[in-house]
Amino acid sequence: MPSIRMVGFDADDTLWRSQDYFDQAQRDFEAIIAGYVNGDARTSERLYAVEKANLAVFGYGVKGMTLSMIESAIDITAGRISGADVHRIVALAKALLRHPVELLPGVREAVQAVAATVPVVLITKGDLFHQEAKVRESGMSSLFRRIEIVSEKDVPTYRRLLEEFEVAPAEFVMVGNSLRSDIAPVLELGGWGLHLPYHLTWEHEREATLSAGDQVRMATLGSAAELPAALRSILAA
Incomplete structure (x- = not known):
């Protein structure tokens, strides 16, 4: 196997908290809608259906969610x-x-340890201005060789990025909390995945299927502190 030449990191809910804030916003939205409906209006389910349909138009992030909330509010009421x-x-x-940008426990130390061994890049998706602000406020931007903010994290996107990095898929490891966006596409290309689950995951990001063959190139970790040892295990494979 070729040696690992690059490690990619997701940002939201891998390096810092994010879904907590989105979930609270959705609860607040549902409380607003509750004043207009009697009984169960399936507000959460209907909002997700609108968000999913609008992804191709608005993309990911706060602004797309807000437009979907307004559309859903008009429809439900x-x-x-x-x-x-x-x-x-x-x-x-x-x-x-x-x-605020709140780093998750141990992530700075873990990224620093990995970066001392192999170049690291940040690959995240969402609203450009918001993601840029979070990266800046995190104080971690200097650790990454490249910072890529993309509209989608799928096989074509990772293929393009790896070609730009001049790194073969088998030489690349992706670290992230989302199986759908961070792990599955990289495994499909022939790369490696280190899954770092977060206690909250948006429903859309849980929609992922991994083949038995792909799963042999993936490990699920309990904390960021396990990342350096997990990378050493891949290097020793």
């Missing part, structure tokens, strides 16, 4: 939602965009 409550939904988005 049959147009009865007030301008004041639409403004409350917009305020939820602004709060999301301003939330």
Whole structure:
């Protein structure tokens, strides 16, 4: 096997907290809608359906979620939602965009340890301005050889990036919390995956299927502190 020449890291919910804030915003949204409906309006289910349908139009991130919230609110309330409550939904988005960057335990030390062995890159998706701000506020940007903010993390995107990096898939390891976005596409290309689960995962990111053949090139870790040893295991394979 070729030696590992590069390690990629996801950002949201791998390096810092993110889904916690999105889940709280959704709970606040559902509380707003509850004032207009009787009984179970399936608000969460209907919002996700709209978000999923809008991904190809709005992409990922806070702004796309907010537009989907407004569309869902109009639909669920049959147009009865007030301008004041639409403004409350917009305020939820602004709060999301301003939330602090809170690094997860041990990630800085883990990235530093890996970077001392092999070049590391950051590969994340979402709203460009928001992701740039989080990377900047994290204080970790200097650790990464490259920082890539992409619209989607799928096989074509990883193939393009690896070609630009001049790294073969078998020489690349991706670290992330999402099987769908961080692990499955890289395994499909022939690379390696280190899955670092987070306690919360957006429903869309749980939609992933791994073949038995792919899973032999993946390990699931309990904490960031296990990353250096996991990388050594791959190097020794």
